[in-house]
Amino acid sequence: MNIDRSTLFAQGGIFPVGDMYSLQTPSMESTTYITNTPDRLLPIDAESLVANYESPFEGLYYGGVDTPTTKQAAQQIAQMEKGEHAVLTPSGQSALHLLLLALLKPGDHVLVGDTVIYTTRWLLEYFKQKGMAVEYFAPQEAHALRTKLRSHTRVVLWETPGAYTYELIDSAAVIEACNHHPTLMVVDNTWSASTFSFPLEMNVDICILSLSKSLAAVEGVSLGALITRRPEIFKIFKQTSALIGNHVSSHVCAAALRSISTLAARLHAQQLSTVAVIKYLEMQHSVVKVLHPLVQHSVSELAKYSIDGYNSLITVQLTHEKKTLVRQLGLLRVIRIGYGWGGTVSLATPIVMDNNSSAQRMNITGTCIRLYIGLEHPNDLISDLRRAFFDTSSSLRKVDQ
DSSP, X not given: OOOOHHHHHHTTTOEEETTEEESSOOXXXXXXXXXXXXXXXXXXXXXXXXXXXXXXTSSOSBTTTOOHHHHHHHHHHXXXXXXXXXXXXXXXXXXXXXXXXXXXXXXXXXXXXXXXXXXXXXXXXXXXXXXXXXXXXXXXXXXXXXXXXXXXXXXXXXXXXXXXXXXXXXXXXXXHXXXXXXXXXXXXXXXXXXXXXXXXXXXXXXXXXXXXXXXTGGGXXXXXXXXXXXXXXXXXXXXXXXXXXXXXXXHHHXXXXXXHTTHHHHHHHHHHHHHHHXXXXXXXXXXXXXXXXXXXXXXXXXXXXXXXXXXXXXEEEESSOHHHHHHHHTTOSSSEEOSOOOSSSOEEEEEEOTTOHHHHHTTOOSEEEEEEOOSSOHHHHHHHHIIXXXXXXXXXXXXXX
């Protein structure tokens, strides 16, 4: 039965309770599971870790590996990404760490799209110090990526749209280049919120998610995931996860599923607000550039990149000097200043673009503002932006006061 994504999200927390069902997945924290008969105690081995059980109450032997709650969350997140298996981690960054630790050894070569978020670069630099070879490629090089593949290339990793500038990488071209090479293809699919793009359908091997963003941010919890359709890769991730003590809280997983239940409605409202805010920003004389996939590409062009929709992250380049920009940020009252994104509250974050490869290609330097559009009324957001950045007399008067 084919159901809409909004239905899948809304009902993702339904949980079996005997012959009945709970509408929300309960948080079932436990480290030890006991049984009345020794033959019911599962062996601690690789096969038990990855066995496919229909019920979240089956296949349990130690809470540090899985609980009914974590099993339910992993199953739902895999389904959302149109995958078969998911391994949960405490954060998106820890998901990337688990991926690199499980798949790579010193001397291996990794190709990385240069539009990845800076924290991904930082972690790759750490692994580079441990003997891993890291090479970056620009979106324009996707069609010629075959020439960059080496015999010891183990992973090709990219994020599209890219961080801050939302530059697109042609995933189909990357996949085509890698088709006859044993490298594993990995996409950070956080931006798409398990809604706008499905790399696993395109034969990408692994998706990384920071669930701390759109999916679970409403509950304020940190969670990440690695999702795949390939059982042999799932087995490697699950074994490595158990060996390093990668444990996620049942409380966090239950909270994430509650947040996901409203995801479709939130994204719909945010898309409408995003369009309104972009239109306002584009009319302001002191705005140099507005960066968002909807600005840089038409809907039909996005479809060619297998992207159907958009989230509410916008980067704005203004004529203001950094000192003025920082001062005016302090005048915001509805939009709050902070890191992160994905929850109900709109956020503004100053970002320095000088060392961003993608920004350099767009001739963007200095400090820009990244806006995350939450669930406030768009008129309130626009009024707040006008008062802080574009109504000069009002801004000066408030600073003097």
